Amino acid sequence: MQIGLVGLQNSGKSTLFHTLSKNSPNLGFSREEALVEVVKVPDERLDNLTKIFNPKKQVNATIEVFDIPGLRMSEDKKVKITPAFLNNVKNNDALFYVIRAFHDESIVHPLGNIDPIRDIKFLETEFLLSDLSLLENRLEKLKKDLQKSKDEKLKREFPVIEKCFLHCEKELPLRTLNLDDNELKILSGFQLITLKPLAIAINFGENSISTVEEEIENIKSKLNGMNVPIIPFFAKIELELSQLNEDEQKIFMEDYGIKESALNKILRTSYEILGLQSFFTVGEDECRAWTIKKNYNAQQAAGVIHSDFYNRFIRAEVVHYNDFIKYGSFSKCKEAGVWRLEGKEYIVKDGDILTIRHN
Ligand SMILES: Nc1nc2c(ncn2[C@@H]2O[C@H](COP(=O)(O)OP(=O)(O)OP(=O)(O)O)[C@@H](O)[C@H]2O)c(=O)[nH]1
Ligand SMILES: [Mg+2]
Incomplete structure (x- = not known):
């Protein structure tokens, strides 16, 4: 399973990525190239089983995290999605929009000012347009092909594509459309972006720690109808904390009033939106967590x-x-x-x- 961190330039994706991949301190902050990191899913239950069975090794479940360079302003002063960006986005099982809420004059925001709601809607609209154009093209092609041939497979595909197209045309993301397993199978090759499970991670500055719950509620109320998990995190502080050992980390998190690390929240939410769960195998050789669908x-x-x-x-x-x-x-x-x-x-x-x- 692979999750993609998606957003505008400077929203904190790479900083978040580094807090997740603390075992690889040498990873660069790449602005051009997308990076993938295999992240170990922490699981206290597995740690406890290892203590009991004392196996030669413990194997945690893993999830791949993909840090995608953000959308930036082009020479004509517009922020536009590129085919390369879309390809990177499509290449994931689930997406996290990483949205900037921290204020820092020295760090450019490609849309000019800090406005999380606008940024979320910007991404949603761009992805909806991308899906809509893909579906429209496919529909045209199917219409033409079905005039010439009576291929059963194409006949089954047509109503599914049409249903999705009409949904997107109403400016609704495909994740809000009820689709059965057969329909999903037909759609699986198209990599439709708004069909992918989604969560939103909002990067707050450290002076928002005490007010973050209020701010999140406020954002949720303005996104009424957008029924996806929204999680706050504090990229800059958490990157510093991720360099510490676990005990120190706990102490500092408590000091700051951060209840759960970004890593835990991202992984927990990934399991939730992807409909995943874990089971264990135990023995003298290894204790291991496995990831499966619910x-x-x-x-x-x-x-x-x-x-x-x-x-x-x-x-x-x-x-x-x-x-x-x-x-x-x-x-x-x-x-x-x-x-x-x-x-x-x-x-x-x-x-x-x-x-x-x-x-
Ligand atoms: N002041 C402040 N700076 C932050 C915070 N989070 C990230 N930054 C800084 O913002 C800049 C951009 O952060 P990145 O994590 O590289 O942003 P990104 O989303 O990966 O950007 P692109 O890869 O260009 O899309 C870096 O200089 C970070 O140190 C924060 O909470 N507060
Ligand atoms: Mg980056």
Whole structure:
């Protein structure tokens, strides 16, 4: 899974990116080239399992974060999206708009002044126009092709593209359109931007820490109808904090009154908007967190570990993390009746510990 940090120039994307990728202090602040970093998803539950099983290694789930150079003013004094920018944006499973709310006269804002609502609407409009033009072209082409051929695949595609086109024409992003799995499959090759899950991360200056909740509520009320998670963060301070060790970080965050790190918020929100959850495998070799979609059944989850596990699936031994911690061992869980054997249709829950039986 890859999430993209998208926004206008100087909104704090690269600063945020660096707080997420603290394990790679050598990453440059590139203004020209997009950078991808694999970020370890912290999970206290996995840390606790590692303490219990003492395996040779712990493997956290990972998520890829893509830092995309922002939109800037071109020579004709306009801020325009470029094909290269769009390509970078399309290349993600979910998007975070990174929006500037900090004030600093010495740092240029390509649209002139600080106005988070305007910036959010600017991005939404540009992406909507991009989708609209793609859908319009596709619709024209389908109309022509369907006059000549009776291809079943094209016939099925037409109403889906038309439905999306009419939705975008009403200035509504595609993420607000109800689409079933078949329709989504038909659309999957087009990389429509407003169909991607979205969250908004707003970068506040340090003197906003005490008022940030109010400011976020204010922004939400002005974005009525835009039903996406909105999270505040403090890029500049958090970059400094991310250089410290975990204990120091906690102390300073408390001092500043920052309740949760940008890293945690971004990852938690990514799981939420992408509909993801984690399950665990444990043992002497490794304790590991795996990422799956929320409605995955036991066989699909097994397939994430290994395709052989999918093909040769027999049953899954299941204990939930909370039960395991409560009872302390698999045998105690068996005695308590919380250890179960489940078939392939079992819907895996966030925090399940699985052992796959296969032949
Ligand atoms: N004063 C202040 N400066 C900040 C804050 N956040 C980021 N900056 C500064 O703003 C400048 C731009 O930040 P970047 O993180 O490089 O912005 P960006 O969104 O990656 O910009 P582009 O890559 O050009 O799109 C840097 O000099 C940062 O140090 C903040 O909260 N307060
Ligand atoms: Mg940058």
